[in-house]
Amino acid sequence: xxxxxxxxxxxxxxxxxxxxxxxxxxxxxxxxxxxxxxxxxxxxxxxxxxxxxxxxxxxxxxxxxxxxxxxxxxxxxxxxxxxxxxxxxxxxxxxxxxxxxxxxxxxxxxxxxxxxxxxxxxxxxxxxxxxxxxxxxxxxxxxxxxxxxxxxxxxxxxxxxxxxxxxxxxxxxxxxxxxxxxxxxxxxxxxxxxxxxxxxxxxxxxxxxxxxxxxxxxxxxxxxxxxxxxxxxxxxxxxxxxxxxxxxxxxxxxxxxxxxxxxxxxxxxxxxxxxxxxxxxxxxxxxxxxxx
Amino acid sequence: xxxxxxxxxxxxxxxxxxxxxxxxxxxxxxxxxxxxxxxxxxxxxxxxxxxxxxxxxxxxxxxxxxxxxxxxxxxxxxxxxxxxxxxxxxxxxxxxxxxxxxxxxxxxxxxxxxxxxxxxxxxxxxxxxxxxxxxxxxxxxxxxxxxxxxxxxxxx
Numbered sequence: 001x002x003x004x005x006x007x008x009x010x011x012x013x014x015x016x017x018x019x020x021x022x023x024x025x026x027x028x029x030x031x032x033x034x035x036x037x038x039x040x041x042x043x044x045x046x047x048x049x050x051x052x053x054x055x056x057x058x059x060x061x062x063x064x065x066x067x068x069x070x071x072x073x074x075x076x077x078x079x080x081x082x083x084x085x086x087x088x089x090x091x092x093x094x095x096x097x098x099x100x101x102x103x104x105x106x107x108x109x110x111x112x113x114x115x116x117x118x119x120x121x122x123x124x125x126x127x128x129x130x131x132x133x134x135x136x137x138x139x140x141x142x143x144x145x146x147x148x149x150x151x152x153x154x155x156x157x158x159x160x161x162x163x164x165x166x167x168x169x170x171x172x173x174x175x176x177x178x179x180x181x182x183x184x185x186x187x188x189x190x191x192x193x194x195x196x197x198x199x200x201x202x203x204x205x206x207x208x209x210x211x212x213x214x215x216x217x218x219x220x221x222x223x224x225x226x227x228x229x230x231x232x233x234x235x236x237x238x239x240x241x242x243x244x245x246x247x248x249x250x251x252x253x254x255x256x257x258x259x260x261x262x263x264x265x266x267x268x269x270x271x272x273x274x275x276x277x278x279x280x281x282x283x284x285x286x287x288x289x290x291x292x
Numbered sequence: 293x294x295x296x297x298x299x300x301x302x303x304x305x306x307x308x309x310x311x312x313x314x315x316x317x318x319x320x321x322x323x324x325x326x327x328x329x330x331x332x333x334x335x336x337x338x339x340x341x342x343x344x345x346x347x348x349x350x351x352x353x354x355x356x357x358x359x360x361x362x363x364x365x366x367x368x369x370x371x372x373x374x375x376x377x378x379x380x381x382x383x384x385x386x387x388x389x390x391x392x393x394x395x396x397x398x399x400x401x402x403x404x405x406x407x408x409x410x411x412x413x414x415x416x417x418x419x420x421x422x423x424x425x426x427x428x429x430x431x432x433x434x435x436x437x438x439x440x441x442x443x444x445x446x447x448x
Contacts, residue, residue, distance in 0.1 A: 022296065052294055060298040067302060071309045078317040085324035087331050101321050120322075121314035129309060160302075165295060169302025 008243050013048060015141060015239045018163060019155040020044070020051035022058025046154075060163055067160035070132040074125070100128065104278070111282045114185075114289040119282060122177075126170070127278040130227065133161040134270035137234055138263060141242045161231040161273075164224065171224030174281050178219070181288040223280050230273050234266050413445045420444055 006014065022045060024030070026038040031046045044061075045051035051058060081097040090098055104124045112119050136159040145156040160166045182190045194212040195205045241262060244255040420441060 020296075054296070055294070056296050058294065058296040058298075059301055060296070063298055064301050064305075068305050071305055075309060075312050075317070078313070078321070082317050082320040085321050087324060087327045090328075098321065098325055101318075102325065105322065118310075118314060121318035122310050124318060125306075125310045125313040163298065165298035166302045168295070169299045170306050172299065173303045173306045 008246075011243055011246075012236075012239055014155070015145070016157070016236075017048050017155045018051065018060040018157050019062040019153060020054060020058050021061050022051065022054030024050060024054055028053055060157075060165060062156050062158065063160045063163040063166050066136060066158055067129075067133060067166055070136070070160070071129055074128045074132060078124075078128070100124070107279065108282055111279065112286045112289070114286070116181075116285075116289070118177075119285055122285075123278050123282050126281050127274050130161060130170075130277050131271060131274035133159065133166070134231055134274055136160070137162070137231060137238065137266060137270060141235070141238045159231060159235055161227055162235045164228045167228040167231075168220070168224035170277075171220040174223060174284060175220035178216075178284050178288045181285060185289050219280075219284055223277065223284070227273050227277050230269060234262075234269055237262055238266075417441045417445045 021042065023040045023042050024036045024045075026036055026040050028036045028040075028050075030036065030043075030050065036043075043050075045054060045058070077093075078097060081094055084094060085098075101124060104127055105120055108120045108123050139158060144158050148156050157163060182193075186193065194216070195208050197208055197212060199208055238259075241255055241258045244251050244258070247255075421437075
C-alpha cells in the first residue's frame with residue numbers, strides 16, 4: 001500500500017491504479033520533487049497523477065504482463081493437449097479441453113454459416129483468454145499487490161479485463177477483422193450497405209451513412225466496454241468488501257459473507273462475460289460475411 | 293483508466309495468440325476429436341453388424357439343428373428298417389439252411405435204407421437158399437437157381 005494508514009478512498013484509488021511505464025513530459029514535477037528534463041523521459045509512474053500526465057505514451061505494465069502471461073498459459077495448456085490428442089479414450093484435463101473446444105465449435109457452427117478457418121480458433125482464443133483474465137478477479141484483491149509490494153512494486157492491477165485498454169484492444173482487433181471481411185466478402189456491397197440502409201434513396205445517403213457508421217462503430221465499443229464495465233464493477237465491489245474488513249471487527253462476519261456471496265455470483269459473471277464476448281465476436285464477424 | 297499504448301500491445305498479443313491457436317491448437321484437437329467420432333461411429337456400426345450376424349447365426353443354427361434332427365430320425369428309421377430286413381433275411385436263410393440240412397439228412401437216411409435193403413436182399417438170397425436146402429434136404433446148385441433166387445430177392 002502507498003501510505004502507512006490510507007483512507008478508504010486512497011485505498012480504493014490505489015487498487016485502481018495500473019503499474020504504468022511511460023514518457024513524462026519535460027518540466028513535469030514528480031512526486032518526489034525531482035523535475036523531468038526537457039524532452040521528457042521514460043519512467044515508471046509513481047501514482048495516478050504521473051500516469052495521467054504521461055497521456056498516450058504509456059503502457060500498463062501489469063495489464064500487459066498478466067494478459068500476455070495468461071495468453072501464454074492458454075497457449076501452453078491447449079498446445080500440450082493438442083500434442084497429446086489421440087483417438088483413444090480421453091481422460092482428465094484432455095476431457096475438459098475437448099469439452100471447451102466442442103462447445104466453442106458448436107457455438108460457431110450455430111452462429112456462423114460461412115466457411116472461414118479463422119473464426120473458430122479466434123472464438124476459442126477469445127473465450128479462454130477472456131475467461132482466464134476474468135478469473136483473476138476471484139483472487140483476493142490484496143493478495144498479489146501486497147506480495148508484490150514487499151518486492152518493491154507498488155501498483156498492481158491483476159485483472160487485465162478491468163483495464164479498458166485490454167478489452168478495447170481486443171474489440172478493435174475484432175473490428176478490424178469485421179472491416180476486412182466486410183470489404184473482402186461484399187466489396188462494393190459494403191459501401192452500399194452503409195449508404196443505402198435503412199432509407200433506400202439517394203437523398204438520404206448522408207443520413208444513412210451517419211446512422212450506419214454510428215451503428216458500426218458502436219459494435220466494437222459496446223463489445224469492449226461491456227466486458228470492461230462488468231469486470232470493473234465486479235472488481236470495485238471486491239475492493240469495497242475488502243475495505244469493509246478494515247472497518248472494525250464487528251464487520252468481519254458480514255464482510256466475509258458478502259465476499260463469499262459475491263465470489264460465488266462472480267463465477268457466473270466471469271464465464272458469462274467471456275461467453276458473451278465470444279458470441280458477439282462470432283456474430284459480428286458473421287454479419288460481416290453476410291451479403292444482404 | 294487512460295487509453296494508451298497498452299491498447300496496441302493488447303492488439304498485437306491478441307493477433308499472436310489467435311494465430312498460434314489457429315496454427316497449432318485448433319486443427320490437431322479438432323482432427324483428433326473428429327477421428328474419434330468416426331471411430332466411435334464405426335465401432336457402433338460394427339457392434340450392430342455383429343449383433344445382426346449373431347442373430348443370423350442363431351437362426352442358421354436352429355435351422356441346422358432341425359435339419360440334423362430330421363436327418364437323424366431318418367437314419368434311425370432306415371436303420372430300423374434295415375435291421376428288420378436283416379432279421380427277415382436271416383430268418384429266410386435259416387429256413388433255407390434248415391431245409392437243406394433236413395434234405396441232406398433225408399438223403400443220408402435214404403442211402404442208409406437202400407444200403408440196408410441191398411444187404412438184406414443179399415442175405416435174403418442166402419437165407420432163402422439155406423431155407424430151401426433145409427426144406428428140400430439137398431443142396432441146391434446156386435448157379436442153377438440163380439435166376440430164381442435173384443427174382444425172389446428183387447421182390448423183397
